Amino acid sequence: MELTGIQIFKLLPKTNCGECGVPTCLAFAMNLAAGKAELDACPYVSDEAKSSLSEASAPPIRPVEIGTGVRALKIGGETVLFRHEKTFCNPTGLGAMISSDVDMKDLDYKLKEWNALQYERVGLNLVPELVALKDVKGDGPLFAAAAKKIAEESEFNLILMSDKVDVIRTGVDACAFRKPLLYAATSDNAEEMGALAKEKGLPLTVKAENLDDLIALTDQLTGMGLQDLVLDSGAREPKKLFEDQVVIRRAALKDGNRSLGFPTITFPCEMADNLDVETMIASMLIAKYAGMVVLSDFKGESLFPLLLERLNIFTDPQRPMTVSEGIYEIGGPDADSPVLITTNFSLTYFIVSGEIEASRVPSWLLIMDTEGLSVMTAWAAGKFSGDAVGAFVKKSGIADRIACKEIIIPGYAAAISGELEEELSDWEVTIGPRDASLIPKFLKGMSR
Amino acid sequence: MALEIFKQAYSGKIGETTLGTGGSAVKLGGEVSYPFYLFEGEMPNPPRIAMEVWDYDPTGEWPDAAVEPFRDVISSPEAWARKCVDEYGADIIVLQLKSTDPNGMDTNADKAAETAKKVSDAVDVPIIIWGTANNQKDEEVLKKISESCEGKNFALGPVEEPNNKGIGASAMGYGHTIVSSSPIDVNLAKQLNILLGNLGVQNDRIIIDPTTGGLGYGLEYAYSVMERIRMAALTQEDDKLQMPMINHIGNEIWKCKEAAQTTEDAPAFGDPERRGILLETVAAVCYLLAGCNVAVLRHPETVRLTRAFIELMTHGGSAHGIRGISKRLELQQTDLISLSPDPNL
Ligand code: B12
Ligand code: SF4
Numbered sequence: 134m135e136l137t138g139i140q141i142f143k144l145l146p147k148t149n150c151g152e153c154g155v156p157t158c159l160a161f162a163m164n165l166a167a168g169k170a171e172l173d174a175c176p177y178v179s180d181e182a183k184s185s186l187s188e189a190s191a192p193p194i195r196p197v198e199i200g201t202g203v204r205a206l207k208i209g210g211e212t213v214l215f216r217h218e219k220t221f222c223n224p225t226g227l228g229a230m231i232s233s234d235v236d237m238k239d240l241d242y243k244l245k246e247w248n249a250l251q252y253e254r255v256g257l258n259l260v261p262e263l264v265a266l267k268d269v270k271g272d273g274p275l276f277a278a279a280a281k282k283i284a285e286e287s288e289f290n291l292i293l294m295s296d297k298v299d300v301i302r303t304g305v306d307a308c309a310f311r312k313p314l315l316y317a318a319t320s321d322n323a324e325e326m327g328a329l330a331k332e333k334g335l336p337l338t339v340k341a342e343n344l345d346d347l348i349a350l351t352d353q354l355t356g357m358g359l360q361d362l363v364l365d366s367g368a369r370e371p372k373k374l375f376e377d378q379v380v381i382r383r384a385a386l387k388d389g390n391r392s393l394g395f396p397t398i399t400f401p402c403e404m405a406d407n408l409d410v411e412t413m414i415a416s417m418l419i420a421k422y423a424g425m426v427v428l429s430d431f432k433g434e435s436l437f438p439l440l441l442e443r444l445n446i447f448t449d450p451q452r453p454m455t456v457s458e459g460i461y462e463i464g465g466p467d468a469d470s471p472v473l474i475t476t477n478f479s480l481t482y483f484i485v486s487g488e489i490e491a492s493r494v495p496s497w498l499l500i501m502d503t504e505g506l507s508v509m510t511a512w513a514a515g516k517f518s519g520d521a522v523g524a525f526v527k528k529s530g531i532a533d534r535i536a537c538k539e540i541i542i543p544g545y546a547a548a549i550s551g552e553l554e555e556e557l558s559d560w561e562v563t564i565g566p567r568d569a570s571l572i573p574k575f576l577k578g579m580s581r
Numbered sequence: 582m583a584l585e586i587f588k589q590a591y592s593g594k595i596g597e598t599t600l601g602t603g604g605s606a607v608k609l610g611g612e613v614s615y616p617f618y619l620f621e622g623e624m625p626n627p628p629r630i631a632m633e634v635w636d637y638d639p640t641g642e643w644p645d646a647a648v649e650p651f652r653d654v655i656s657s658p659e660a661w662a663r664k665c666v667d668e669y670g671a672d673i674i675v676l677q678l679k680s681t682d683p684n685g686m687d688t689n690a691d692k693a694a695e696t697a698k699k700v701s702d703a704v705d706v707p708i709i710i711w712g713t714a715n716n717q718k719d720e721e722v723l724k725k726i727s728e729s730c731e732g733k734n735f736a737l738g739p740v741e742e743p744n745n746k747g748i749g750a751s752a753m754g755y756g757h758t759i760v761s762s763s764p765i766d767v768n769l770a771k772q773l774n775i776l777l778g779n780l781g782v783q784n785d786r787i788i789i790d791p792t793t794g795g796l797g798y799g800l801e802y803a804y805s806v807m808e809r810i811r812m813a814a815l816t817q818e819d820d821k822l823q824m825p826m827i828n829h830i831g832n833e834i835w836k837c838k839e840a841a842q843t844t845e846d847a848p849a850f851g852d853p854e855r856r857g858i859l860l861e862t863v864a865a866v867c868y869l870l871a872g873c874n875v876a877v878l879r880h881p882e883t884v885r886l887t888r889a890f891i892e893l894m895t896h897g898g899s900a901h902g903i904r905g906i907s908k909r910l911e912l913q914q915t916d917l918i919s920l921s922p923d924p925n926l
Contacts, residue, residue: 203925215812217805242918249921250849254797288924344584371890372897376620383587390584407905409859413886414900416863420804420870433851437839438796438863445801446867480798484838507799513764570838 136189138166144182145175152176194385194394196223197336197361197424199314200290204262208363208424209396214382217450223396224447225418226425227439228263228292230402231283233276240279244287247431252440253487255454255479259440261289265316265427266304268295273303284308292316292338292398292427298325305333314338316398317365318354320346327354336361338398343367344377348392355391362395363424369404371414378422396424408435419443453505454479460531461486464495468536471496471579473565473572474522475543476503476511484569492573497535501525508543519552526557541565541575588621589614593818595811595874596784597626598825600673600758601707602734607672609788609874610825615811616872617894627895628869630884631673631709631877632665633831634658636688636696637680644841646854647831649909650881658696659703666704669881670888675709676700677832681722682713690725697726701733709736709760709827709875720744727751736760736788738827742773749780760827762790765799765806767813767822774821788875789826795833796864803828807871828868831879834861844913848920854910858882866890882906 142162149157153174155164164170165186172178172186196210206226213219231243244264252259264283268276276295283291284307291313293304301315317340318326330337339354339362341347351362364381368374381397384390399418401411408428412435415426419442428435448454455477463486475485477500489496501522503511511517526532526540538560542550544567554562566575595610607629614622638656640648650669654660658676665671676697680688701708710726712719723737724747738760740748745761752759759782763769770789777787791810794803807826813819834840840857842850850856861883865876869891878884889903 215805215808216801217809245921246917248924249917251922252849285926286924288926348584370897370899371893372617372619372895375617375894379618380584380586380620384584387587393584405900405903409855409862409886409905410889410900410903412859413862413866413890416866417870417890417894420867433849434853434856434859435851437850437856438860441797441860442800442863442867445797445804448801450801450805568838 136166136186138163141165141186144178144186146177146179148177150177193389194382194396195360195362197363197396199226199312199336200262201310201312202288202290204260204288204290206262206290206425211382211422212386214386216446220449220451221447223424224443225423226263227261227415227431227436227443228265228425228427229261229431230265230267230400230427230429231279232267232269233272233279234269235279237278237282240282241286244283244289247289248287250431250433250436252437254441254444255483257444259444261431261436261440263292263425263427264289265292265294268297268300268304271295271297271300273300276300277303277307280304280313281307284311284313290314292425296322298322298329301326302329305329305335309333309335312336314363314398316340318350320350323350323353327357327359331357331359336363338363338365339395340365341367344380344393351392351395364393364395364397365399366397369400371404371417374399374404375417375421378418382422397422398425398427399423400427402427402429408432411435412439415439416442420446455502455505456482456500458500458502458525460529460534461498461500463489463498464493466495466497468534470494470535471541471576472499472531472535472539473497473541474499474501474526476501476506476508476517478503478505478507478511481507485572488569488572489576492576494573494576496576497531499526499529499531499540509545512546512549517546517549519549519554519556522549523553523556526560539563543567586620589618589816591622591815593815593820593823595814595825596823598758598785598788600709600734600736602732605705605707606734607707613815615815616870619895624895626874627891628874628876629672630670630888630891631675631827631875632669632671632881632884633675633677633877633879634661634665634700635677635679636693637686639679643835644853644857646857646910647835647840647879649854659699662700662704665881666706669884671706671884673707673709673875674700674704675711675829675877677711678722679713681718683715683718685713690722693722694725694729697730697735701730701735707734707736709738709877711738711760711829714739714741714762716741716743720747723748724751727755727757730757731755734758738762738788739790740773740777742776745773745776746780749777749782752786753781758786758788760788760790761824763792765792765794765802767806767809770806770810771813771819771821774824778821784820784824787824789822789824790829791826793828793830793833793868795837796860796867797839798833798837800864800867804867804871807868807873811872825874826872827875827877828873829877830864830868831861831877831883834864835879844915848915848917852908852913854908854913855906858886858906862886869894
């Protein structure tokens with residue numbers, strides 16, 4: 134739990150020497166509590182005070198890193214219950230389950246198929262991160278062979294799942310370089326599983342049948358010196374699992390409960406008979422606090438909606454994503470190419486520029502700074518008015534680069550056309566389609 | 582030592598609003614906790630599912646997957662409404678008066694009132710009448726319907742600031758409920774409800790429409806505003822926000838490009854029919870978790886899944902046994918292997 138300035142003050146030397154940059158230890162303590170100073174600025178704090186202070190200032194939910202490479206994942210580290218308070222920072226990891234008795238050819242096929250499921254959006258590449266490899270026969274070599282193939286031949290990071298420590302160990306030996314997550318320490322094997330995770334420096338899942346047992350286990354494991362833990366509360370029914378997710382998050386944030394201050398892993402794949410129902414359960418878990426969600430498969434129709442949800446839930450609620458104002462050249466436009474205009478909201482920009490690209494008609498796209506508002510929102514807020522757009526077009530300098538002064542405005546901004554024509558008296562103002570998906574047809578249809 | 586769970590203290594309660602009359606009336610709201618936080622409060626009236634009926638045949642505008650379940654009834658609003666209720670189990674019907682748009686077909690108020698009457702006579706569930714957000718035209722149309730369907734306790738919307746007086750007075754006079762609509766803003770939602778209150782509209786005659794964003798198209802804004810509305814209602818006793826909320830989910834989802842793309846155009850996006858339904862289902866779950874009391878949906882498979890979700894979340898139990906999506910259209914598949922880039926190792 135976070136310490137108050139007074140609590141911190143008690144741990145400082147109280148000599149008021151001033152070397153930290155403020156005149157008194159008390160002032161320094163207040164700054165520390167407010168996050169405005171670093172403990173290192175005081176050369177005289179005792180090691181003992183240092184360790185209790187750093188423990189107290191550790192994040193209430195531990196950030197845990199899993200895997201390596203382009204799909205490396207960081208989960209946990211959240212500081213709030215509601216996203217309007219502060220951005221949810223580490224998006225829920227998405228995984229698919231595969232059994233260790235999978236045929237190597239099938240595995241090869243699956244990995245390639247799954248690798249095709251990548252989605253460009255707002256300039257980001259949306260992908261799932263994990264494959265959960267589940268031991269089904271207690272067969273170490275079989276498990277290790279699959280783990281090795283996934284680790285060496287795919288971008289996916291691994292969750293190694295078995296209740297047998299020796300099977301996990303063989304798996305780890307095959308893929309430790311990819312920093313897999315181990316699953317799971319239970320009351321039957323915590324001692325050995327914990328020792329293995331510690332020896333290899335790998336994150337470890339703790340699984341229990343209820344929260345009390347979970348707390349006992351995480352206490353045992355942190356007592357052994359482990360820090361990177363992930364929680365599975367054992368619930369496999371939606372209502373109970375939802376409750377557990379909320380209770381765990383609140384315990385860590387509101388009660389400073391260190392035993393539950395870790396990210397969670399959840400298994401819709403074990404909760405339903407088909408991917409459709411799993412997807413529905415997963416959507417609940419992305420919104421409400423799961424660190425990871427494991428499905429039975431990745432399929433575009435299920436994965437894409439979940440990736441969109443994750444993108445939405447984990448964006449900064451205070452400031453919209455933006456692109457910078459200016460003239461964007463798409464497809465190598467020349468003096469005879471059409472000129473279109475839209476706002477600097479990332480989503481709007483990427484949708485519109487994507488459609489212009491798809492049209493294969495080289496074009497000029499003017500991006501106007503509307504403080505990151507979409508077309509309709511900006512128009513309603515008075516930031517995409519005829520006057521403002523006209524003034525921007527003039528100052529943008531686009532007129533010097535084209536022969537025919539015609540500007541295409543978004544269909545939803547049709548209402549500004551009159552005002553804009555007045556402002557840009559030597560221009561022709563053309564109203565484009567409302568939906569961006571009609572832009573290709575529109576541009577191709579403009580006889581030029 | 583057993584874990585003592587941290588419980589949120591709630592000082593407020595969402596009021597109950599009833600739609601419809603007599604035996605077919607539906608009660609909304611009444612919860613005293615955050616949505617589905619049943620370990621610390623009750624939700625006496627679990628969220629309800631409404632289905633959309635349009636007042637003209639939208640076949641050309643909708644993706645095939647959305648048209649298919651209604652193909653036999655889509656040109657008759659009353660047959661369509663009946664099918665939603667009898668076959669798909671809709672709790673409520675939303676009559677979308679899309680054709681009244683003055684920038685479109687501009688159907689007049691009399692004609693719209695006729696359609697409303699027919700739909701209302703065809704089913705015995707409550708009706709929500711929805712305009713086009715053209716304040717002036719909506720006022721004209723909704724007043725007409727309010728009058729000609731007196732006493733049926735429809736919900737009339739969207740009621741916005743400019744037309745709140747006209748529609749509000751009419752709804753009070755003829756026994757209807759108001760859907761008070763504001764653009765994703767806690768204060769604007771509250772302000773409009775204050776105006777309606779000043780007019781004499783009781784809290785239990787109001788539903789809040791906080792405005793719905795599509796998945797990937799603004800959902801996050803609506804989601805957070807709804808959470809904040811619930812927080813103000815339940816923990817700050819803001820009585821002008823203690824009303825049930827409605828979300829037009831189907832309408833937002835099925836108009837987005839990704840709900841319509843063929844497998845040919847978007848091979849990595851999977852089967853289009855399932856994709857549309859899952860986009861709608863995922864959005865519905867998000868909105869339910871944010872505090873939605875009436876989820877307005879389009880596809881009957883979304884309706885079935887969402888109903889199962891509400892049931893599981895209120896009564897508990899396992900999700901095993903819930904069927905996956907029943908397809909009506911042929912499965913579309915692609916060769917993903919040929920699309921798969923070389924892994925970046
Ligand atoms: C999310 C949202 C917000 C967010 C802001 C999101 C953002 N960054 O812009 C918040 C909550 C902040 C917000 C605020 C407001 N909002 Co708002 N908002 C929405 C919502 C739900 C989605 C908007 C969105 O993101 N669309 C997606 C983007 C991609 O759409 P787009 O930019 O229009 O681009 C599309 C097309 O226009 C086209 N296109 C774009 N550029 C171009 C260019 C060319 C050449 C062509 C051909 C096509 C084209 O392509 C895109 C895809 O098809 C809509 C309602 C809805 N369901 O649509 C209301 C909506 C736009 N908001 C509205 C209003 C009134 C407001 C406020 C003014 C309310 C207020 N009084 O406070 C404020 C203004 C903001 C301010 N003062 O700061 C109204 C506008 C009504 C109107 N037509 O007048 C709407 C329609 C809601 C409603 N029904 O009342 N809003
Ligand atoms: S440097 Fe350390 S001892 Fe000196 S005033 Fe600052 S806090 Fe106190």
